[in-house]
Amino acid sequence: MIDLAIDTRGLRKEYGAKVAVEDLTLTVSRGEVFGFLGPNGAGKTTSMKMLLGLVAPTAGSARVLGAPLGDRKARARMGFLPEHFHFQDWLTGREFLRFHGRLYGISAGPLGRRIEELLKQVDLLDAGERKLREYSKGMLQRIGLAQALLNEPDLVFLDEPTSGLDPLGRLLVRDMIVHMRARGTGVFLNSHLLSEVEVTCDRVAFVKRGAVVRQMALAEQGGGVDVEIRLGKTNAALLAGLSQFGRDVRVDQDRVRMKVKDEARLPEIARWLVGQGAAIYHLGAERKSLEALFLEVMGEDERPG
Amino acid sequence: MNGIITIAHLTLHEVRGRRVALAALILGVAFLAIFAIGFNYIYSDVTGATSPTSPIPRIQYDIALNFIVMAGLYAVNFLIVMMAVLTPIDTLSGDIRSGSIQTLVTKPIRRVEIVLGKWLAFWVILGVYLILMAGGVLLIVRVIANYTLPNAAQGMFFIFLEGTVLMTLSILGGTRLSTLANGVTVLGLFGLAFIGGWLEQIGAYNGNPTAQNFGIVASLFVPTEALWRLSAYYMQPPLVRDVPLTPFSIVSVPSVWMVAWAALYIVAALLIAVRLFNTRDL
Numbered sequence: 001m002i003d004l005a006i007d008t009r010g011l012r013k014e015y016g017a018k019v020a021v022e023d024l025t026l027t028v029s030r031g032e033v034f035g036f037l038g039p040n041g042a043g044k045t046t047s048m049k050m051l052l053g054l055v056a057p058t059a060g061s062a063r064v065l066g067a068p069l070g071d072r073k074a075r076a077r078m079g080f081l082p083e084h085f086h087f088q089d090w091l092t093g094r095e096f097l098r099f100h101g102r103l104y105g106i107s108a109g110p111l112g113r114r115i116e117e118l119l120k121q122v123d124l125l126d127a128g129e130r131k132l133r134e135y136s137k138g139m140l141q142r143i144g145l146a147q148a149l150l151n152e153p154d155l156v157f158l159d160e161p162t163s164g165l166d167p168l169g170r171l172l173v174r175d176m177i178v179h180m181r182a183r184g185t186g187v188f189l190n191s192h193l194l195s196e197v198e199v200t201c202d203r204v205a206f207v208k209r210g211a212v213v214r215q216m217a218l219a220e221q222g223g224g225v226d227v228e229i230r231l232g233k234t235n236a237a238l239l240a241g242l243s244q245f246g247r248d249v250r251v252d253q254d255r256v257r258m259k260v261k262d263e264a265r266l267p268e269i270a271r272w273l274v275g276q277g278a279a280i281y282h283l284g285a286e287r288k289s290l291e292a293l294f295l296e297v298m299g300e301d302e303r304p305g
Numbered sequence: 306m307n308g309i310i311t312i313a314h315l316t317l318h319e320v321r322g323r324r325v326a327l328a329a330l331i332l333g334v335a336f337l338a339i340f341a342i343g344f345n346y347i348y349s350d351v352t353g354a355t356s357p358t359s360p361i362p363r364i365q366y367d368i369a370l371n372f373i374v375m376a377g378l379y380a381v382n383f384l385i386v387m388m389a390v391l392t393p394i395d396t397l398s399g400d401i402r403s404g405s406i407q408t409l410v411t412k413p414i415r416r417v418e419i420v421l422g423k424w425l426a427f428w429v430i431l432g433v434y435l436i437l438m439a440g441g442v443l444l445i446v447r448v449i450a451n452y453t454l455p456n457a458a459q460g461m462f463f464i465f466l467e468g469t470v471l472m473t474l475s476i477l478g479g480t481r482l483s484t485l486a487n488g489v490t491v492l493g494l495f496g497l498a499f500i501g502g503w504l505e506q507i508g509a510y511n512g513n514p515t516a517q518n519f520g521i522v523a524s525l526f527v528p529t530e531a532l533w534r535l536s537a538y539y540m541q542p543p544l545v546r547d548v549p550l551t552p553f554s555i556v557s558v559p560s561v562w563m564v565a566w567a568a569l570y571i572v573a574a575l576l577i578a579v580r581l582f583n584t585r586d587l
Contacts, residue, residue: 052407054407075411102311
């Protein structure tokens with residue numbers, strides 16, 4: 001229990017007759033980078049807001065960093081970057097960070113040092129004395145990220161942190177997430193940008209119409225590995241023999257395709273084929289892309305949100 | 306406590322950063338300048354017409370000066386009402402709408418600290434503004450005419466209480482209403498109290514206790530106009546305040562209990578504001 005950063009059971013949120021989140025049941029380990037995936041309107045932001053204590057759940061229970069939802073002591077160890085943030089734009093970058101740092105209860109000395117450190121990290125040292133109203137969208141996102149890291153949190157919530165950023169900005173956010181993971185900071189990432197989730201996340205949950213439909217570690221990928229083999233000559237006996245290593249063996253033009261459980265099967269297949277006297281021109285494995293997995297999980301009935 | 310101070314500081318910073326303070330200050334100085342010039346002319350007319358050879362009776366002179374000062378303070382009272390309602394009108398609703406409240410509420414502070422911090426900041430602003438404006442008027446008449454208003458301190462206190470009631474209502478409304486709806490509601494409540502106050506005075510003047518009581522009930526509902534009348538009652542010499550039916554005439558004197566009621570009212574409004582904000586999804 002104690003090593004869980006987030007542990008929720010059947011969290012539910014209704015707004016009148018509308019159900020925003022039907023059933024949020026998931027666990028996130030400490031120090032894990034967790035991707036929360038789903039189409040727009042699936043309830044991702046509402047879920048995150050419940051975990052942060054911004055929105056009171058209608059039903060269900062949850063613990064975040066071992067404390068009940070909205071616990072003040074736990075909040076001191078969390079950071080948050082909202083999606084549609086609109087910060088106090090009459091403040092300069094440094095003033096903005098100073099006020100937020102004071103709200104975390106950080107005293108002046110360490111706070112000053114922390115601010116300089118973070119400004120450097122998000123590449124805004126030279127913009128620290130400029131007012132936020134003069135910042136570009138990317139700069140705002142970065143100062144927002146710095147704000148979420150002021151207290152060196154154990155768990156950071158990022159709601160679509162790279163939406164609206166240019167490729168360089170995305171890269172910076174991605175690097176920072178990698179950096180956080182290296183420090184042992186857990187990250188709960190709301191996103192529909194799958195390629196970036198694929199690069200940064202340890203585990204993901206798919207949410208569809210307000211319910212978690214699948215949770216998995218990215219390394220294991222429930223769907224297995226697609227194998228593509230090109231042989232000099234195929235025959236029915238070879239194909240039948242291959243099916244002992246996996247399933248869905250089929251011929252696709254000059255290639256044989258099949259699914260196996262994991263990559264460890266590949267050398268076995270190669271050995272067996274050589275033993276059968278087959279000429280191997282190509283033997284490759286391909287992980288299913290997160291995008292393919294996403295479409296598979298969401299199903300064909302899901303329409304663009 | 307630390308949270309309250311930080312939020313109050315942030316709010317003061319905002320009032321300055323959004324140039325609200327600057328606008329209020331410039332217009333305040335303009336108001337005082339016009340009052341000083343006007344008062345100077347009227348004063349020289351009064352004293353010129355009644356040169357030392359034919360001094361008008363001291364009492365008549367005092368009444369004339371008091372009337373002018375009260376007119377000035379009536380305008381100040383109106384400005385205080387506007388400041389009290391408008392400066393905090395979108396402090397919560399605006400932050401909620403823009404979402405900037407989310408980064409505040411998720412910090413390790415209580416929501417009550419946000420409400421109280423903002424309230425404290427606007428209370429300080431209101432106090433400073435009252436001191437500058439009313440103090441300016443009193444200073445001008447002192448310097449030009451060497452005239453001192455009776456019971457000015459009590460009078461100021463009641464006006465400050467009146468402003469605090471409206472400012473607290475404005476913050477209370479902001480916990481649930483949009484900025485526009487909040488403004489319409491709070492100014493509407495002020496209007497209700499205003500009419501109630503007149504009803505009470507006219508009813509008392511005409512000897513119609515029903516109208517008078519109706520006015521008193523309105524004042525219990527929103528005690529702002531009653532506080533102004535009380536303030537005016539204290540700051541006028543007895544002869545002037547009996548002149549019926551001016552904005553400062555007091556035929557029916559609001560009970561001093563109205564002060565206790567207003568204080569209680571402010572505390573209750575703040576408690577309700579905290580409760581509504583605490584239970585709100587953001």
